[in-house]
Amino acid sequence: METQTEVNPMASEFPALLATVLDAALIIASAVTLLAAYRVIRGPTVPDRVVALDTIGTNVVAIAILFALTTDTGLFITVGLVLAIIGFISTITVARFITEGDIIQ
C-alpha cells in the first residue's frame, strides 16, 4: 500500500471501505437495471415501456459514473453525460411518436 505513491493517493491509500461501497453500489445499480427490464417486457401500455426504458437509461448513467469512480477514470463521467443526452432525446422522440404518429412532418 505504501509503495504505490504514483497513482491517485486517494485510490491507493484510502482503505477498502470506499472500494467496498462502490462495488456494492455497482451491484445494486446493475440489479436494478435488470429489474426494470421486467416493466419493459410486461408493461401493459406503451408509455409504461417508455418509462421503463427511461429508467434503464438513467441507471446506465449511474453505472457509468460508478465505474468512473471505481477505476479512477474521469472519461466515463463524459460517457454518462452523453448517455443522459441520448436518453432524453429518445424519450422526447418516442413520446412524440406515440401521440402524433410521426416525428418529422
Next chain:
Amino acid sequence: MTLLQTLQAVVVGVLVVTGTFFLLIGTIGLLRLPNVYNRLHATSKATTLGAASLFLAGFVYFGPRGAGLISLVGIVFLFLTAPTGAHMISRSAQKIGVPFVEGVSWPVPDDVDEQGETD
C-alpha cells in the same frame, strides 16, 4: 492520509450510498405502483435525485476541473431534462387514453372533454 482526503472519501461514500438508495427506490416504485402516472411519479423524482447525487459524488471525487466540471454540467442537464421528459410521457399517455386509477379524476372535467374534442 490527510484529514482532507479522509473527508473527501467520506463525502463520496455518503453521496454514493444516497444515490444508490434513490435508484433502488425509483425502480421499486416502477415495479410496484399500479399505473403509468404513478410509476412516472416514482421514477422521475427518485431516479433524477439518485443520478444527480452520483454526479455530485463525481464532482467531489474528481475536483473542480476536468471531469468534475462535466459532473456539474450533468447535474444541471438532469435537473432540466428529466421533468421535461416525464411531462412529455405523461401527456402522451393521457392523450392516447390510458385510464387513471379508479377514484382519481381530472381536477376540471371540462378540460378533458375539451382536449378530447380537439384531438
